[in-house]
Amino acid sequence: MMVVPLNPIKGAFQREEVRKAIFVIAFISPFLITLIVIYGLPSLLCFLMSLTDMGLDFKFDWLSPPWYNYIKIMECKDPYIPDVLYTTILYVGATLLINSPFALILGIFTTYSIRKENLAAILRLLWFLPRMTPVVIYGLLWQWFADPYVGPLAKLGEFFGLRNVFWLLDKPYSQILMILVNGYVGASWGMIIFSSSIKCIPLELFYAAKVDGASDWGVIKNIILPLLKWPMLFVTAWQTLSLLGSYVQIMVIWDGAAGTSGTQVWSLYTYYTGFQSYEFGYSAALAMMIVTVALGLVGLYFKVFGFRRMLEPSRVEV
Secondary structure, eight states: OOOOOOOHHHHHHHHHHHHHHHHHHHHHHHHHHHHIIIIIHHHHHHHHHHTBOOOTTOOOOBOSSTTHHHHHHHTTOSTTHHHHHHHHHHHHHHHHHHHHHHHHHHHHIIIIIOOOHHHHHHHHHHHHHHHHSOHHHHHHHHHHHTOTTTOHHHHHHHHTTOOSOOTTTSTTHHHHHHHHHHHHHHHHHHHHHHHHHHHTSOHHHHHHHHHTTOOHHHHIIIIIHHHTHHHHHHHHHHHHHHHHHOOHHHHHHHGGGHHHHTOOOHHHHHHHHHHTSOOHHHHHHHHHHHHHHHHHHHHHHHHHTTHHHHTSOOSSOO
8 A cells, every 4th residue: 555645835835724714713703702792692682582572571472473573564564664664765765865975075075175184174073073962962953953933944944935844843844854964964974984095095196197187077087986986885884774773863853753753764663662662572573674674785785886896806917
């Protein structure tokens, strides 16, 4: 029987690969453990709760069938679901169309269009103030702004012929205000991401484009926008997930009038179902629907933005 000797080079290469794998696992293990403890286990508990009729007794009273809460949602046996679903789609879609493009415009304007860095920094700070303002104060300011008697929004509406309009309660004005409230505060965060990304673009690209006679619009269209594909994916995905789960500003401004004013989004309805009606099992099912939709939208964004293509190695030989 002939023994084939091992290739020492191949063995050393395999040992190196094993060491790299161990190093990577050890490096990311704190993050993975944190992710499992903070997100994975609560999500699993939330899913188990969604299969029950849990109330204030906090007992896992399993439903028959276990997925009855999901049937109740999908078949709209809950009479509030159609209105809540419509409001959520309107809120997330319209707000996303405002804050992400507007954040991109602000990022380009304050980083590329304005040459004086001090002035650009002041403008970015002013736009970022709503993000730094406590939610309660931010909500009170909007309540004053939309007050039907002394609010500037009411005075401005009268100028355009909108008299006797209660912006906090009358649909669709209340829904427009809801979109503006969250679109305004959301644009500031995306502006910082886009501004930082533009600053990372090598200045040589701008110099070469100017030497070739490119206009400012040509630089923005052919250099800045193509190189911001990753930040666009990140901001769009993050803002979508944030909007699906956000309800604090709406709860502070509209308080208990969210249902009658047409501003009760899915996440706010989930909160009220759990912590006002004490239907924790049904509230958990509503929350799991948000998680499912969010994961689906993230996968769609990866497909639209070409996530796989962005991860491909460069075809240029160095």
